[in-house]
Amino acid sequence: MMTGEYPSIVVRVVCALLAPFIFIFGLYVVAHGHYGPGGGFAGGVFLAAGAILPRLTLDEDLAYRIFPVVLGPLAGGIGMLLFLACGVLPMLFGGAFLDYGAVEVAGIEPARMRYLGILVVEVGVGLAVFGAMVTIFDVLMGRSER
Amino acid sequence: MIVPLDIIIFVILIVAAVLAINVSDLLAAVALLAAYSLFASLLFAGVNAVDVSLVEAALGAGLTGVLFIGAILATTRHSTAKRNRRRRIVVLPLIIAFVGLMLYASIDLPDRGDPDAPAHTGVSQYYLENSMADTQTPNVVTSLLADYRSQDTLGETLVIVTAALSATLVLIRRREDEPGEPSPLDPDDDAPVVEDPSAPSGRGAPPSGSDDPAPSDPYADEHRRGGRP
Structure with a gap:
């Protein structure tokens, strides 16, 4: 069987130590897309890897308590909605779909607004990819029925 | 312009792909595909496409392998594909003709990094020059994906979420x-x-x-x- 406690303690300890760092690195990649390689897609995949690694190696109850099954579809839906909301919001200000520069907030110039819009979109993409990957994994493992 | 490293990586890629097709143990095929993705990400890094390289390394070499192994666990580990000699006689000339056609077409492709290539004379020049002023984002790839071309990214994200949802529908039904x-x-x-x-x-x-x-x-x-x- 694939999920559940892995027999070797070396693997268990190494994966338990690595998983949080992979998750943090995923957050870094999502947030740091403006300045380096990465962004939503790669960051979301790293986040998913950080969530799936405990499921592969640690005790099932523990792994699914850290990242419940419901988190996958939830994160996917929230990320997708965040992206869509980011697209619709400029339309309320009279701009085009996904034209973040059109959003008017006092004290923030359009270029800065685009910068922030990119950040929100990256977070949305990251959440969506994370949720999609975890959902596919859970479904394959027969975990999604609960 | 092909540097020696490219040739080494291309040879490794072809060998890995052929082995992945021929091996009957699907778990080994998954490992070979992960290796394939890893070397493909090296290739992307070699042409300075670091963003693509990062995604390929994380997704292709990491997570896809896990999902494939999950699929193997849910089905069977050994491929039962039969070798059909007659079919090979039909298919092989087709493949050779296709590869020949591709190689012939690739002669007309512009050199890598050629500033006069059609891809570099259109809007990409604008993106490179104005990304900083428009979006305050030094990484042009990010501003391109999430701002200039954000509708493409929206479509991609929709595809991924839809894939997860359809996988859920299909697999839940199978277990039922x-x-x-x-x-x-x-x-x-x-x-x-x-x-x-x-x-x-x-x-x-x-x-x-x-x-x-x-x-x-x-x-x-x-x-x-x-x-x-």
Whole structure:
């Protein structure tokens, strides 16, 4: 069987130590897309890897308590909605779909607004990819029925 | 412009791909595909496409392998594809002709990094020059993906989420059709399949899942026989 406690303690300890760092690195990649390689897609995949690694190696109850099954579809839906909301919001200000520069907030110039819009979109993409990957994994493992 | 490193990587890629197709142990094929993705990401890094390289390394070499292994666990580990000599005689000339056509077409492609290439004379010049002023984002790839071309990214994200949703629909239904094999993961899952299609199954499964009686599942036998490695 694939999920559940892995027999070797070396693997268990190494994966338990690595998983949080992979998750943090995923957050870094999502947030740091403006300045380096990465962004939503790669960051979301790293986040998913950080969530799936405990499921592969640690005790099932523990792994699914850290990242419940419901988190996958939830994160996917929230990320997708965040992206869509980011697209619709400029339309309320009279701009085009996904034209973040059109959003008017006092004290923030359009270029800065685009910068922030990119950040929100990256977070949305990251959440969506994370949720999609975890959902596919859970479904394959027969975990999604609960 | 092809540097020696490219040739080495290309040879490794071709060898890995051919081995992945030929090997009958699917677990080995998954490992070979992961290696393939890793070297492909090296290739992308070699042409300074670091963003693509990062995604390829994380997704292709990491997570896809995990999902493939999950699929192997749910089905069978050994490929039962039969070698058909007659089919090979038909297919091989086609493949050779296709590769020849591709190589012939690639002669006309612009050199890598050629500033006069059609891809570099259009809007990409604008993106490179104005990304900082428009979006305050030094990484042009990010501003391109999430701002200039954000509708493409929206489509991509929709595709991924849709893929996850359709995988959920298909796989949940398949498990509903298998009353004979309670999942070892779910000890409380051995309840019989709901006979009445109108009765709520209470599992969030699609309602159409139960109007397909289990004995008519043509793959049920296959699933039972497949076992788990």
